[in-house]
Amino acid sequence: MAPRKQQEIFDATLRLVAERGYDGLTVEGVAERSGVNKTTIYRWWPSKAALLGAALVESDVLGFDSPDTGSLRGDLVALVEGVRRLLTEPPGSDIAVAALGAAVRHPELDARRFFADRFAREREIFERAVGRGELKASADPMLIVDLLAGAVWMRSVFRGLRVDDDFATEAVSALLDGI
Template sequence: MAPRKEQQIFQATLELLAAKGYEGLTVEGVAERSEVNKTTIYRWWPSKAALLAAALVQADLLVVEPPDTGSLRGDLEALVRGVAALLTRPPAAGVAVAALGAAVHHPELATAAQHFFADRFAREEAVFDRARRRGELSGTADPLLIMDLLAGAVWLRTVFRGLPLDDDFAARAVGTVLDGAASRALPGPDQGVRSGAGAPEPGGRPA
């Protein structure tokens, strides 16, 4: 099938998913919307589950190209903004939420969702490969965990909590993951007592 026609089918599939949910998505509806004969669609994808699985991975609508800003921090912030745009701007936002809900209730789509996230991480790995070559990333760092923390924060904030994202959300999220949240400036509870003049002796009287 010609790539342009394939993208028309995928676009129609995702638009119908966002508008009507998985239950309302039909191959007939996709055929009408994309102006392609339904027998042609069935020839390539034997069911609507197979069609949606292909659309989730291959449709241009859901593609977030990995950035190359010259630094790991800049790349990660750009990735967070890309995920945020995907989950907050129509029609991609409706597609993502509908696909997630469908995957929960329809086991045949769980694998499709897994393929979607695996494909996205495969694209994002280039960011971490470059960071390693630049010496920005520890050899023990787990890129998948980093992306789970960052993308998961966007999903939780926008989809599940229904909260808006501030303009500096990407920078704050990346900073928390890369730099940590705990203060390193304060001494521990025993520091300063034993090292300072006048520290109490075991009997409780000052030295």
């Protein structure tokens, strides 16, 4: 399948899940919105769960580039800022909350691939920091990411509070400098 058409299918999938939730997402709806036949979609993805899982990882809408600012602190601030934008600015916020929230209720939607893909990219931040002597090799990168990204999720999604522009800097400082 042509990469452009694949992105159109992923875009339609993510926008539909944002609008209708996982239960309202259908392969027929994705086919109609993306202008392809539903048999084409089923040829590549055997179910709506497989399609949404692929869209979460492969879509340009939720794209992610690992920051490289030259310092661990700068990289973590940029990472937290990226999570903040993802969870607070449309269309990413609508998509992330709907799709990843559905993963909790629907085990057939394997969101682990989404998080594994993100963490594989984030790992570079910690490898560079160890190489520069900013971080002990024994530090747990996943714990650090979970603490920081979890803080954004908690504040923006679960508590429904505004995440201020200085939140990323404050969260990273609290983690790296201690409370």
